[in-house]
Amino acid sequence: MEKPLKSLLAEHGLILKKAYGQNFLTDTFLLDEIVEKAGVNKNDTVLEIGCGAGALTKALSKKAKKVVGFEIDNRLKPVLKQTLDGLDNVEIVFGDIMKQKICDVESKLGGEYIMVANLPYYITTPIIMQFLENAKNIKAMVIMVQEEVAFRLSAKESTSDYGAITVAINLRGSAQVVLRVPREKFTPAPNVDSAVVKIVLEKDKFNGADLSSIRNVVRIAFQNRRKMLVNNLMNGFKISRIDAETALINCGAEITARAENLTAENFVLLTNALKDKGVKL
């Protein structure tokens, strides 16, 4: 019989830290549903970020080949030892995931993997960007985030939720909200509802495209999202109106377009069109 979270924490004299986003899940049906939505099976290695008291780690370990978890808070060592007792396919690393080199994390994982994380809100965007930009072997990210962030990650173009991070995701794959999770499911309950987003990564989605230049174009494009894109390109790259307009036409966009109107593919073509004009990206 598993101990309720509150008694487990009390037994170890642990008070949860707001600064680390320590809102834990306890509902085993919900935890199993997250694992199922992640599509984890016996051949999969899983990277879990932020193991907390280990409830999701345990649910993952039942389905995965191997789980490597990162947890910043050393105080959780004895709690995790107790929760994960006897699970020999789990390895926990105590440390700040933001301070790890992705290549070191990937060599520990040893091959392709799925990231599953109930992320603290303050590291959501940096973590997603870090892995999108640097991870080589990641197949999918299945992440619990604030609901409004979930809508941004999975937004369609030409909507107000669509932004630079949506394009960054669409350059490598695609995102979908797979589960909505009300705030009451967490201990303690945060002030907002959450959702699980599944980002499926494709191998070389745009066939060798120069992603670092494209990201630079995306950054400039969204720098002032209310302005017409032509103006952002002129100011950001110090180019003439005619060059900016020609690049937009060549990428299949309207000359009156705003950044939010362009798909990831448009951004790939826009980058090529700017390069053709000799623009330094």
Ligand code: SAM
């Ligand atoms: N996975 C658990 C669950 O679902 O109940 C806990 C999720 S809780 C929202 C986030 C966890 O991430 C906390 O345990 C927190 O200590 C940990 N954490 C916060 N920042 C971190 C970081 N930079 N690196 C690793 N873990 C972190």
